[in-house]
Amino acid sequence: DAGVIQSPRHEVTEMGQEVTLRCKPISGHNSLFWYRQTMMRGLELLIYFNNNVPIDDSGMPEDRFSAKMPNASFSTLKIQPSEPRDSAVYFCASKTEGGELFFGEGSRLTVL
Amino acid sequence: QQQVKQSPQSLIVQKGGISIINCAYENTAFDYFPWYQQFPGKGPALLIAIRPDVSEKKEGRFTISFNKSAKQFSLHIMDSQPGDSATYFCAASIGTSGTYKYIFGTGTRLKVLA
Numbered sequence: 385d386a387g388v389i390q391s392p393r394h395e396v397t398e399m400g401q402e403v404t405l406r407c408k409p410i411s412g413h414n415s416l417f418w419y420r421q422t423m424m425r426g427l428e429l430l431i432y433f434n435n436n437v438p439i440d441d442s443g444m445p446e447d448r449f450s451a452k453m454p455n456a457s458f459s460t461l462k463i464q465p466s467e468p469r470d471s472a473v474y475f476c477a478s479k480t481e482g483g484e485l486f487f488g489e490g491s492r493l494t495v496l
Numbered sequence: 497q498q499q500v501k502q503s504p505q506s507l508i509v510q511k512g513g514i515s516i517i518n519c520a521y522e523n524t525a526f527d528y529f530p531w532y533q534q535f536p537g538k539g540p541a542l543l544i545a546i547r548p549d550v551s552e553k554k555e556g557r558f559t560i561s562f563n564k565s566a567k568q569f570s571l572h573i574m575d576s577q578p579g580d581s582a583t584y585f586c587a588a589s590i591g592t593s594g595t596y597k598y599i600f601g602t603g604t605r606l607k608v609l610a
Contacts, residue, residue, distance in 0.1 A: 487540050
């Protein structure tokens with residue numbers, strides 16, 4: 385299996401621009417999680433989906449952030465407009481019910 | 497209540513020594529406690545995990561000790577090796593059918609000196 389696939393791996397953008405991060409979970413996994421990692425705050429859970437339905441988005445920092453999962457094999461995390469404080473590594477992870485949580489390799493976002 | 501507190505932030509150990517990382521939680525609903533290992537530029541990967549019905553779990557050089565009454569758990573790395581140098585995260589999860597919430601500690605950066 386290819387694992388959790390995230391794109392882009394690196395993104396550099398300017399403040400105010402829209403950023404879209406993409407994730408393809410492992411086939412057969414029915415739960416998908418978006419995390420943000422920074423030195424100061426560690427791994428923060430932003431939102432997670434079960435069977436494509438958002439279960440908990442209480443970690444989404446503000447209205448500038450949105451996430452969708454239109455089908456079982458694809459999810460996006462969008463930031464609009466982006467700000468320098470959004471600079472972080474964003475991880476997508478997926479799992480089956482009762483199974484292990486697998487992470488992608490992350491998308492490193494730099495907002496100038 | 498949803499936090500998992502991890503210490504220390506960083507740790508330096510000599511090759512062959514024992515590395516110990518501690519975590520504490522408040523929410524007694526947590527029922528699964530994994531540890532993840534992360535190398536630079538990579539995503540975290542599951543290292544070892546424990547459920548609250550046992551007090552210890554060992555896999556090779558890695559051991560989790562779990563104290564349910566104190567709401568604490570720790571990772572012990574025996575005979576630490578330079579290849580163990582990585583960031584370690586403890587986590588706690590509430591697992592019910594169809595819904596999971598993994599809460600991570602802030603991480604411990606381990607450096608094992610050769």
